Amino acid sequence: MESKEIILRTVTKLAIFIILAFAVFLFLAGHHNPGGGFIGGLTVASAIILLLLAFDIKAVKTGLPIDFKVLAFVGVLIAVTTGMGAMVFGASFLTQTFGHVHLPLFGETEFATAVLFDVGVAFAVLGTALSIIFTISGDIQRWKR
Amino acid sequence: MSCGVPMMNNLVILPLLIPLVTGILMGIYKNNLPLQRRVSLFSLAVNFGVSLYLVQWVAGSGIRILELGGWPAPFGIVLVLDLLAALLLTATALVGFACLLYAVHSIGEDKERHYFYPLFHFLLVGVNGSFLTGDLFNLFVFFEVMLFASYVLLSLGGTKIQLQETVKYAVINTLSSTLFVVGIAYLYSVTGTLNMAHLSVRIAEVGQAGFLTVVAVVFLIVFSLKAGLLLYFWLPGSYMAPPGAVGAIFAALLTKVGIYVIFRMYTLLFYHQPEITHWLMAVMAGLTMLLGGIGAIAQWDIRGILVYNVVISVGFIISGLVFATSDALVGAVYYTMHDIVLKALLFLLGGTVIAIAGTGKIKEMSGLIRSHPLLGWMFFLTLLALSGVPPLSGFVGKVLIIKEGLSLGSGHRGFYLLAGIGLVSSLMVLYSLLKVFINGFWGETVLSTEMEKGTERGLVFPCLLLTAVSLFLGLGAELLYPYVDQAIITMLNPGLYIEAVLGEVF
C-alpha cells in the first residue's frame, strides 16, 4: 500500500510551501490592503488541512506538536494584551500606534502595533479552526470503529 | 470630544477585561485545577472591588465613557458606564463570586476540566459587556458571547436532558438573535447610526414615526425572548437542566441582561410612543406574572417552582418600567438588583437541597430542617424576601412599584389591574415557595444523615454570603437609595446620556 495517494502527496509537498508563503503575504498585506490576521490564519489552517488530507493525523501531530486549543487561547491573549498595552501608555483601550524602524535589510520599515494584534488574531483563528478539524476527524474515526 | 483624562477612562473597561483575561488564562492552564479555582475566585473578587469603586466614581463624577481605539463617539465603538450599569456590574460580580464558590464544591472535576472556568468567565464578559456597551451592534456581539458561553455551559456534561434542552434553547436564541439583526438593519436604514446616544438624538428628531415604532416592537419581541417576558416558554426547561451553580448564574444574570436592555432601549431610544410600546409591555408583564404564578403553583418539582419564580419577577420588574415614574423606576432598578442576588441564592439553595435529598420532587423529601437547620432558615428568609415582607430586600422594590401603580391607576384603569396582578403574584411566589418549605423542610425527617445523597459542606457558605447581601439590601436600603435614585436620573433624562457620549456638539 505504499503507492497510495502518491500524486496527492507529491502535490501537497510542493503546494504547502506556496500556500504558506501566500499566507505570510496575506498576513503582512493586511495593514494597508485586503488581508490580515484572520485570512492569514485561515490560509495556514487550510495548508494544514491539506497536510491532514494527504497524510494522517499521527504524522501531522508528530510534525506539529502544538496543542491548538492552547494556541487559540494564546492568540486571544496576545490580541487582548496589545489592547491593554495602549492603556499602559495612557491612551484608550485598543488604540494602535505605529512607528518607522530602520531594519538592515528592508530599509525604512513601518512597524505598527496593529501587527501584534493581528498575530493574536491569526493564532486564534488558526487554533480554533484546527482544533475543530482535529476534534471532528478524531470523532469520526472513533465512530467508525 | 473625549472628556477627562483618557487614562482614567480606561477603568471603564476593567470589568470586561478582568474576566476576559482570566478566562483566557484558565483556558491555557486547563489542567491545573487548583490554580484555576484560586485564580477564578481571586479575579471575581477583584472584579467586585473594581465595580464598587466604579459605582463610587460614577456617582461622584457622572457618566463615564471610553472610546475604544480613540475613535470619537458616533463613529467608533464606545463603552458607557452610567450608574445603572455600575450597580448591575457590582451585583453581577458578587453573584458570580458566590456561584463560582458554589461551583468549585459542586460541579465535579470532569466538567472543571472541560473548560468550565473559561466558559464561566466568558459568560461574565458577555454580561458585563452588555451592561457597558453604548452601541447597538456591539450589544449584539456581547449578547452572542454571553449566549454562546451559556449554550456550552448548558450542554456541559452532556446528559440527555441537557442535550435536548440545549438544542431548543440554542435554536430559539439563534432565531431571536437573527431578529435582533433584522431590527438593527431597519434601525440603521432609518437613522444611519447605531450608537445609542446618536440613535436617541436621531429618533427624537424624527419623532418616532410609525416605522420606528414597528422597529421598537421588533426589539421588544427580541428582548422579551431573551428576558423571558411572556415569551418565556423556552425558559423553564433550559434553566432546569444544568447543574445547580450554572442554573443559578443563568437565573440570576441572563434574564436580567434582557431586562437591562429593555430598560435602556425604552428609556433612551423608544420613549416617544409609550401608549404603544409601554402598553404592549404592560400587557406582557401582566400575563407573564399571571402565567408564571400559575406555573409555579402547578409545579411539584423544586427546580420547576424556582424557574417559574424567575418568570414572575421578570414580569414584575417590567411593570415597574411600564409605570415609568421616577419612584417606580427606582423600585424596578432596586428590585432588579435584589432579584439578581436572590434568584442566585434561591437556585443555590435549591441545588443544595437537591444535592442532599438526591431528588427534585418535593413530595419525596421531608423534614430537612432537622438535620440542616441553617439551610432551612436561609430558605425561609429568601422566601420572605422574595415575597416582599418588610425589612427584607424585596420589600422596597415591591412597595415602590405597587404604590406608583395604584397612584397612576386613577388616570388609567389598566394600571390598577397591573398593580393588582403584581400583588397577586407576590402571593403566588409566597405560596409556591412555602410549598417547598413545608414539604421539604418540615414534617417528619425521612432522611437520616447517613442516607443523604450528598453533603452540604462547602455549599452553604456561598448561600450564607448571598443571604447576608440580601439582608444588607433590605436593611441598608437607606444607604443604597441615593445611588439608585441617581441611576434613575439618567433613565429619565436621556439628554444626560447623550451629552456624556457625544459631548456638547449635540
Add this chain to the structure above:
Amino acid sequence: MIEILLMWSLFAFSVSIAVFLYRAIKGPSAPDRIIAMDTIGVNLLAVMAILSVLLKTYAFFEVILLFGILSFVGTVAFAKFIEKGVLVDDDNGR
C-alpha cells in the same frame, strides 16, 4: 473593444456556471457533482479575474489566489471522501 469582449466572456462564464450548476444539482453520481463544483470554482476564478480587469483594480488578486487554494483543498477533500469514505486518516499505512 476589449470591454465588449470581456463582457461577452463574462456572459459566457455565467452560462457555463449555470450549466454546471444544473449538473451539480441533477448529477446522477457524486463524482459528477464534485467535478461540477470544482469547475464552478474555476469559472468563478476566471470571472473574478475578468472583473478585476474591467474595474482596473488589483484588489481581487489575493482573493483569486485564496479562492483557488480553498477550492483546491475542497476538491481534494471531496475526492478523497469518495475514494476512501474518510476524510482524515488516523494512522495511514504505518
Add this chain to the structure above:
Amino acid sequence: MSVVIGLLFTIGVYLVLSKNLLRIILGTSIISHGANLLIITMGGLKNGGPALLGEGAGSFMDPLPQALILTAIVINFAMTAFLMVLAYRSYTDLGTDQIHELRGAHDE
C-alpha cells in the same frame, strides 16, 4: 434584493418548522443569511468604489454595513458549527434527529 430576502426568510422559516434537526439548523443559517442581506439592502445600495484605501478613494461606500455583516457572519458560522456538533451529539446520544422525539421527560 428585497424579494431575495423574502425568499430566504421563507425558506428558512419553512426549514425551521420542519421536524428534522439538521433542517432546522440549515433553516437558522439561511435566515441569518437573509438578515445579512437585509443589512446590506438597508444600508443603502449606493454607487461608489469599494471601501479600500487607495482604490478610488473619495467616493467609497459606507463600510459600516460590511463590518456588521462580517461580524454577523462569523457569529453565525460559530453558531452553526456549535449547533451541528450539538445535533451530532444528540444523534449519537439520544439516537434521534427528530425534534418531536426530544420532547418532555424532564422529571422522569
